[in-house]
Amino acid sequence: MRAGRVIGVLLLLLILPLTVLAEDSQQSELLLQRIQFSDTARVPGSAAIPFSIASPVLHTSFQATSFAPQTTPTRLKDLVPDSERPQTKGIGANSTWMKGQLTAEGEVANNATNEAGMSSRIDRREDGATRMVRMALTGNNGPMRYGIAYRSAGKAFFNSPDQTVREMWAEWGLGIAKLRSSSGQSWNNVDLDPSRPRIEQQVNRIGIALVKPAWPELSLTYARSAMTSSFTPAGMERQRNRSNSMEAALAYAGLTWNARLSSSYILTSDDVRGGAGSTTFAQTLVATYRPINTLTLAPTFSYRMETQSWSGAKIQTPTASVSLLYKQSQRLLVSAAGGYTSTKSTDGLIETESIVGRGMCAFSLNPIYGHPTTLSLEASYSNTTNRTVVGVDTEDLSGLVRILVAAL
Template identity: 45%
Template sequence: MREVWGEWKTGWTTLRSAIGQQWNNVAGDATRSRLEQTYGRIGLAWKRPTWPEATLTYARNSLSSALDPLGITPQKNQNHTLEGALAYNSLRWNVRLASSYLLGSDLLHGGAETTARLQVFTAAFRPLNTVTIAPTLGYREEANSWSGLRITSPSASVTLQYRNNQQLLISAMGNYAGTRSSDGLIDTEQAGGKGILTWDLQPSQAWTTLVSFEAGYNRMANHVTPSADTEDISGVIRLVLAVL
């Protein structure tokens, strides 16, 4: 991996940029493709004391495969992404709203284009020193110019943490995600949750002993093929002994 980055700041305005390259399969394994990626991004941030921070970022990413073994489909893609965001941070709460537009091209198939729009809202609220609530809402809409297919993907999640002291931590998480296509061939929903209780049995400056109890539930509903529905319930007990 190689990367060069820079930052320039004046007053309330900050300009950041970076370019880089990375790849895998550095040993040249003949049974695997080598994926080579080059990227560049430039971002402008404006922040005034007590005001929300506004950012605008452009990124370009190129991905291509090399050393493709027989039977492996080569890849050559190019993506452009533009994101605008507003964020505000305070002692009791943080919020961020971001909107992105992505244009992708498959250079091995006549430059077939895919566009995607993504909106994400994240927040963290601390009504008490011992409690943190962090919700996330997202919505993605993707369209393929070569097929006319449109795919929408709403999502939501929330995390709750309660820490009474250095010994006890209780956390609970819930999530939902759906995916639907305009041709009706994709229509799935997934919902789940997890609860964790962690207890430090014997606090010490030399070592720590943690025990945690975890319980989780996940359900995936396939409205096109109901026989593919899945549901699982899990429970885990963990014991951690570590030297500090």
């Protein structure tokens, strides 16, 4: 029943503008006579829109949705067959009207597999924890763009589970300047489990960016957030803090590379500790370089330092990583990635180091019974060292040979 109400509200949201735009009953009848229904799911190569409704002022399409994330576990022995990987299936709808000035979209999705290995259905009533509902409305009017969004997922939904997010935003174009403002709210414990608290967060942002072709892009963003816990069970400590942050960023894109350098200053106040605060400085550099069409390098560097006012301790966290992708042809693909992270505090309570690396070499073999076949050789390494706690160090080295035979 709950899923039926959600789908009914979704259909009402997408079709309601049709009646609002009609000036009288006679125009509505003429408009309905000109609506065209199409079912393109049976047309070869056009399965993206299985059902659509089109009219001079309204176009609504319904389609099946599916999603399976690319998983990259640290240890190759943690890999599972593709048939057992988490994925979702659902129904999505998209509607545009007023000559494209308004666009609405919505989706209802469910986990595609369950513990019994049977495909689940969108209208499954016995377990709403595996369901996700998403709606969004965007519009544009000259130099102004605006929108609202809502998403709620149960605790068993594998993609951003147990979280509800709602946001509204607006953007104004002022020549080479672009002003953007947003306000959002999020919380977990969607089903209000009495054994754990609900953490709510309110975030407001306002920023300005200077954008001009062939020029570097400069942006400045201020954000204010508040985090609090509610429905806290007896015996658990409540959480409540506030933070203010300012970020300046410089981005530039060339013919063979692009880079973004950002610097943030964050002030956090913990109301539970009587307003005890911390100050954080963070710098991040992200770049992509393609010296040739077949080779891509993507390095990332960051440094974060947090100073706690109640203890006087400083926590430093430098991070560096780089990834490489080489595609010599349709028959050979080589990829590699590595990273280093260190966290250390001046009071000696925290001192950890982590090194991870992974490489893959994939070859396309001759087809087997007409199906493309790929052979891949993969290896991974991870090492975590904790110098303050004895006996928790970990190290893993693993390799994998995989043959994939897939239909076109």
